[in-house]
Amino acid sequence: MPEPGPAETARDVMRRLVVDVKDFPEPGIVFKDISPLLADHAGLTAVVGALADAGRDADGVTVVDKVVGMEARGFILAAPVALALGVGFVPVRKVGKLPRATHAVSYALEYGRATLEIHQDAIAPGERVLLIDDVLATGGTAVATRELVESCGGVAVGFGVLLELTFLPGRAAIGDLPLTAIDQV
Structure with a gap:
């Protein structure tokens, strides 16, 4: 694939690839x-x-302590975002995938329910956390992940995604959580 040109934005790259x-x-x-x-x-x-810019202030200073990625495609994006910000990465997994004591949150899907978990000691009280996933659709995964961060005592300060599906209620579901979406459909 050709290298992006100097004026090609992340949105342009996504639309191309x-x-x-x-x-x-x-x-x-x-x-x-x-x-x-x-x-x-x-x-x-x-x-x-x-996506890493969602974890920085206007001067480019990192303002988060951890980056959380949601299973599964959120992992792929969140780990390099954490590296770019110089902070740790925390996975949020489907139930039964983490080996130590966890917090769990169940949430509604279109047909049924799902449960996500986080290690109880993954986030220290007061740590500021950036949530990362590939897509914002209904917001169920994002809301459940925010609840998990808060159950550890952390503070969710932003949510970054590649794509926001604007025809679904995700943005309304996440409420006051600032959203960075590289593209919208």
């Missing part, structure tokens, strides 16, 4: 395949940089 896959995982769904973006060094660097 993210592939729409119709009728996946079921008919009527258009899946946003980020694999080509992840495979492109310049593209991945651009979106990680844009």
Whole structure:
């Protein structure tokens, strides 16, 4: 893939590299395949940089203590964002995947419920936390993750995503949590 030009933004890179896959995982769904973006060094660097900016103030100073990534594609983005910010990465996993004592939050899905967990000692009281995922849709995962951060005593200070699906209620669901979305659909 060609390197991004000097004026190409993270949004431009995403629009060039993210592939729409119709009728996946079921008919009527258009899946946003980020694999080509992840495979492109310049593209991945651009979106990680844009997401990391959500954890900095106007002077470029890091204002978060941890970055939390949601299973599974959020991990891929959150770990390099944490490295770019010089802070630690914390995974939020599906139930039963973490080996030590956890906090758990269950939340509603379109058909059923899901549960996410975080290690109880992953975030110290008062730590400022940036949440990272690939997509903001209904906001259920984001709200549950924020609750997990707060159950550890942390403070969620922002949420960064590659893509916000504006036709779904995600932004309303996350309330006052500042959102950084590289692109919207």
